[in-house]
Amino acid sequence: MANNVISPGLGILSDDEESPVFESTSADCAAGIRKDLLNEFSVISPGLGHPSQSMLDEGPDKVMVYVRIRPFVDEELDKKEDQGCVVVENQETLILRAPKDSFTMKNTERGMGQSVHKFTFSQIFGPEVDQKQFFDGTMRRVVKDALNGQNWLVYTYGVTNSGKTYTIQGTNKDGGILPRSIALIFNSAQDRLYKSSDLKPLSNEVIWLDSKQVRQEELKKVSLLVNLREEELMTPMKRSGGDESQLRGGTSISFDSGIGGLSSTSHANQTSIQLEETCSRWGEQQDAISLQEPSDIQLSIWVAYFEIYNEFVYDLLEPMSSGPNRKRTTLRLCEDRNGNPYVKDLNWINVHSADEAWKVLRVGRKNQSFASTHLNQNSSRSHSIFCIRILHMQGKHDMTPKISELSFCDLAGSERCKDQRSGDRMKEATNINTSLHTLGRCINALRQNQQNKLRQNVVPFRDSKLTRVFQAYFTGRGKSCMIVNINQCASTYDETLHAMKFSAIASQLVQAPVVKINMPSIQSLIKESSILANRSYTDDEEGSDEESDSETDITMFNKEELLQVIENMKQLVVKERQEKLAMEMTIRKEVCSEMMEMMQQQKSQYGETMEDERELLEEMYEERLENLKESLTNYYKRELKERDEHIEELQAALEEAKDVPDALNTTKTKKDIAPLRRSKRLAVSDTTTEVATLKMEIAELTAELKSKNEEIERLKVIHEPPSSAKTFTADVDRKIQEGQKQYLTGSHHTCTDFRHTRALWNVRLLRTEMQKFGESLQQMDRACCHTTGAEKLRQALGTCDEILGKQEKTLAELQNNMALVKMDLRKKTACIAEQYHTVQRLQGTPSGFKRMCNNENVQPNQPTEKRPFLRNLLSRTPGQKALLENSPYSRVLRARRSPVLKTVAFGTKY
Numbered sequence: 003m004a005n006n007v008i009s010p011g012l013g014i015l016s017d018d019e020e021s022p023v024f025e026s027t028s029a030d031c032a033a034g035i036r037k038d039l040l041n042e043f044s045v046i047s048p049g050l051g052h053p054s055q056s057m058l059d060e061g062p063d064k065v066m067v068y069v070r071i072r073p074f075v076d077e078e079l080d081k082k083e084d085q086g087c088v089v090v091e092n093q094e095t096l097i098l099r100a101p102k103d104s105f106t107m108k109n110t111e112r113g114m115g116q117s118v119h120k121f122t123f124s125q126i127f128g129p130e131v132d133q134k135q136f137f138d139g140t141m142r143r144v145v146k147d148a149l150n151g152q153n154w155l156v157y158t159y160g161v162t163n164s165g166k167t168y169t170i171q172g173t174n175k176d177g178g179i180l181p182r183s184i185a186l187i188f189n190s191a192q193d194r195l196y197k198s199s200d201l202k203p204l205s206n207e208v209i210w211l212d213s214k215q216v217r218q219e220e221l222k223k224v225s226l227l228v229n230l231r232e233e234e235l236m237t238p239m240k241r242s243g244g245d246e247s248q249l250r251g252g253t254s255i256s257f258d259s260g261i262g263g264l265s266s267t268s269h270a271n272q273t274s275i276q277l278e279e280t281c282s283r284w285g286e287q288q289d290a291i292s293l294q295e296p297s298d299i300q301l302s303i304w305v306a307y308f309e310i311y312n313e314f315v316y317d318l319l320e321p322m323s324s325g326p327n328r329k330r331t332t333l334r335l336c337e338d339r340n341g342n343p344y345v346k347d348l349n350w351i352n353v354h355s356a357d358e359a360w361k362v363l364r365v366g367r368k369n370q371s372f373a374s375t376h377l378n379q380n381s382s383r384s385h386s387i388f389c390i391r392i393l394h395m396q397g398k399h400d401m402t403p404k405i406s407e408l409s410f411c412d413l414a415g416s417e418r419c420k421d422q423r424s425g426d427r428m429k430e431a432t433n434i435n436t437s438l439h440t441l442g443r444c445i446n447a448l449r450q451n452q453q454n455k456l457r458q459n460v461v462p463f464r465d466s467k468l469t470r471v472f473q474a475y476f477t478g479r480g481k482s483c484m485i486v487n488i489n490q491c492a493s494t495y496d497e498t499l500h501a502m503k504f505s506a507i508a509s510q511l512v513q514a515p516v517v518k519i520n521m522p523s524i525q526s527l528i529k530e531s532s533i534l535a536n537r538s539y540t541d542d543e544e545g546s547d548e549e550s551d552s553e554t555d556i557t558m559f560n561k562e563e564l565l566q567v568i569e570n571m572k573q574l575v576v577k578e579r580q581e582k583l584a585m586e587m588t589i590r591k592e593v594c595s596e597m598m599e600m601m602q603q604q605k606s607q608y609g610e611t612m613e614d615e616r617e618l619l620e621e622m623y624e625e626r627l628e629n630l631k632e633s634l635t636n637y638y639k640r641e642l643k644e645r646d647e648h649i650e651e652l653q654a655a656l657e658e659a660k661d662v663p664d665a666l667n668t669t670k671t672k673k674d675i676a677p678l679r680r681s682k683r684l685a686v687s688d689t690t691t692e693v694a695t696l697k698m699e700i701a702e703l704t705a706e707l708k709s710k711n712e713e714i715e716r717l718k719v720i721h722e723p724p725s726s727a728k729t730f731t732a733d734v735d736r737k738i739q740e741g742q743k744q745y746l747t748g749s750h751h752t753c754t755d756f757r758h759t760r761a762l763w764n765v766r767l768l769r770t771e772m773q774k775f776g777e778s779l780q781q782m783d784r785a786c787c788h789t790t791g792a793e794k795l796r797q798a799l800g801t802c803d804e805i806l807g808k809q810e811k812t813l814a815e816l817q818n819n820m821a822l823v824k825m826d827l828r829k830k831t832a833c834i835a836e837q838y839h840t841v842q843r844l845q846g847t848p849s850g851f852k853r854m855c856n857n858e859n860v861q862p863n864q865p866t867e868k869r870p871f872l873r874n875l876l877s878r879t880p881g882q883k884a885l886l887e888n889s890p891y892s893r894v895l896r897a898r899r900s901p902v903l904k905t906v907a908f909g910t911k912y
């Protein structure tokens with residue numbers, strides 16, 4: 003049974019299932035879903051045991067809406083009613099899933115509405131919850147409040163056959179919330195119970211009864227209960243389960259009025275079942291509520307029971323007239339002087355025990371309208387209301403006792419009218435549905451009024467008897483609590499969904515604040531002026547009731563009396579106005595002084611806050627400025643240091659470059675600036691050494707050249723050819739000059755002097771380049787001093803690199819020239835040797851010729867130390883490349899992956 007209802011906390015919706023429509027979101031508000039509905043829907047989340055008390059302490063007092071799910075019965079399971087329509091997600095959340103044959107599902111298939119709906123309520127009670135658990139979970143606070151002077155209305159709502167009557171009344175075996183509440187009230191009242199019946203509640207006041215009236219009251223009760231024969235009790239029109247059948251036959255019932263020995267016992271049979279028949283068994287003795295009221299407060303408990311059937315009010319405790327055609331009296335709904343509706347002429351029975359109250363209930367049940375419908379064998383065809391009035395009397399002769407009322411309303415179940423085949427049932431169903439619909443409209447209007455205080459709608463309480471009875475509880479005279487009963491049958495799914503939607507609206511209500519209207523009645527005004535000093539109040543209860551209600555017939559007063567009433571009212575109005583004015587003045591004064599005080603306080607608070615803020619800001623900005631200053635100082639220090647270093651480096655490089663006239667023999671990449679500086683320093687030092695070596699070599703070569711020239715001159719003089727040979731020598735000279743000219747004009751002949759001049763010219767050129775380089779370095783220096791950007795520095799370094807490149811080329815050129823000079827020297831030596839041979843040949847001196855020939859490499863007068871120079875010179879020339887490649891500068895170049903210098907052909911432009 004109820005397999006579809008899964009325990010709270012279990013997942014219920016798979017991913018591919020349709021997401022439910024949220025009808026009430028108390029559980030979901032906390033999760034942040036549809037936050038805007040926070041105020042709209044009930045957010046009551048009850049605790050386990052006594053949820054409501056904690057609720058009272060926090061926020062607005064929301065209307066509690068409980069849901070109770072009825073278990074399946076066997077016939078329903080046979081009819082395959084269990085289709086998993088109702089699923090309890092957790093203690094507060096319920097999901098309704100439309101079965102396939104339902105109207106809702108058909109609508110969904112047509113694209114209208116949703117097939118899954120989600121609801122949240124104060125608490126949901128599953129089918130496994132028994133009567134006691136349900137009572138403990140819902141009613142304790144209500145009973146406690148009622149005992150402490152609060153009015154409460156508890157009503158059950160739901161489709162027919164959903165368990166409303168079972169919840170309120172229960173069975174003989176297992177009582178519902180009503181008999182259990184009665185038991186709890188009497189258990190709690192105990193010693194405080196007022197034994198006499200001389201104080202009777204009327205609409206909203208109490209009257210003292212004299213002994214005669216007390217006797218009448220007692221007789222009324224006895225006659226009511228004495229007629230409750232066993233058969234009638236055992237065949238209630240509303241029978242639950244098979245308990246009654248067990249009680250049939252061989253039972254007797256005892257009625258005890260409890261009043262001064264007046265008791266009546268009905269013996270239908272010999273066997274006594276009093277105890278079994280009582281409701282005291284549902285309230286354990288120790289199960290009582292401690293009252294907050296002073297210990298001298300005494301409680302007098304009165305009950306009434308009536309029904310609203312087809313929009314007529316009937317007293318269910320009316321003494322029965324026997325016979326099948328009994329005519330029941332319809333009662334009128336009136337309003338008391340405070341505008342609260344009440345049922346006029348209702349029978350109120352003073353009860354002194356829970357058993358008595360239970361018996362009264364059973365009498366009423368016997369009179370209630372039930373009928374068998376296609377859904378429920380014992381369907382309530384009316385809304386029945388059982389009222390418990392508690393009079394709270396301070397002392398024995400308290401003239402103005404407080405009254406609190408606890409009402410249980412078992413609403414008739416909503417149903418489809420077309421399902422009713424009989425005309426009577428159809429009429430009943432129509433009336434039931436109309437009144438329930440009006441109740442829905444009232445609740446909706448109340449909700450709107452509570453949500454929008456500026457735009458108040460008229461609540462249609464007057465549209466049905468039911469809502470008129472409820473009106474007081476919805477408008478501040480008391481509190482209300484709703485129990486929604488549902489069954490899980492697939493066949494009634496659409497009605498169940500409708501009931502749930504309705505109750506979702508009810509769960510958004512908050513309890514109306516308590517209102518107290520103390521409008522004086524005409525009687526009291528008349529009393530006040532003592533006009534009716536001689537008028538004797540009728541002792542008749544009816545009369546008393548008549549006089550106390552607002553429907554008092556004013557024609558019973560004469561003209562003077564009414565004029566006096568008007569006069570009194572005028573005076574009262576003037577007095578009230580004066581009081582109000584005085585009150586207004588006082589309030590205004592108080593408000594003004596409070597406002598002034600508040601403004602003063604606020605002003606000083608703002609002043610302090612501003613001062614604090616100002617100080618805070620000042621501190622903050624000072625700190626920031628300090629930080630900024632520090633970081634700027636650091637930055638510029640770093641910058642200056644770097645710049646100084648750079649300038650120093652540049653100056654060093656410049657000085658080195660100035661010292662070394664030769665071109666720097668290096669290239670560098672622009673990518674890496676730091677290694678550039680390092681490698682530049684290395685290159686400069688290497689080049690300096692090399693250039694020094696070269697300079698020495700050039701000096702040596704120049705010196706050698708000079709000595710050669712001198713030698714030639716000497717030889718010329720020594721070996722001056724004879725005049726006969728002069729022509730020949732002149733010819734040779736000419737030829738030599740021509741050769742020189744040719745060389746000068748670009749022929750392939752070389753001239754050592756020319757080469758030398760050329761080298762000197764190149765050196766000069768190099769110097770000019772170096773000067774330019776120096777100038778550019780100075781410019782760079784200046785530029786570095788004036789610019790701070792790294793980009794400018796990079797540009798300057800780029801220019802340096804270019805100049806260095808040029809210098810490197812020039813150096814390479816110089817080295818080539820050196821090689822050429824050496825070659826020239828060699829050739830010149832050969833030329834000298836040739837000339838020497840020619841001279842020898844011309845002189846005809848073979849020895850001389852031989853000497854010349856031998857002196858091709860070794861001159862006879864040549865100093866011995868010069869020979870190695872020539873050899874070295876000749877041998878070194880082919881190894882020039884190796885020299886270049888092994889020089890430190892070349893190593894640096896290789897490290898930078900620069901191309902190794904190539905020897906440039908002489909005369910190549912650069």
Ligand SMILES: Nc1ncnc2c1ncn2[C@@H]1O[C@H](COP(=O)(O)OP(=O)(O)OP(=O)(O)O)[C@@H](O)[C@H]1O
Nearest residue numbers: 072162163164165166167168242378381382414415
């Ligand atoms: N919680 C429950 N546990 C066991 N049986 C239940 C429960 N609730 C209801 N029932 C049974 O279901 C049947 C219908 O219940 P009940 O008469 O209370 O419904 P109802 O809502 O009052 O119907 P109607 O509106 O037609 O009067 C009864 O036989 C009752 O005993």
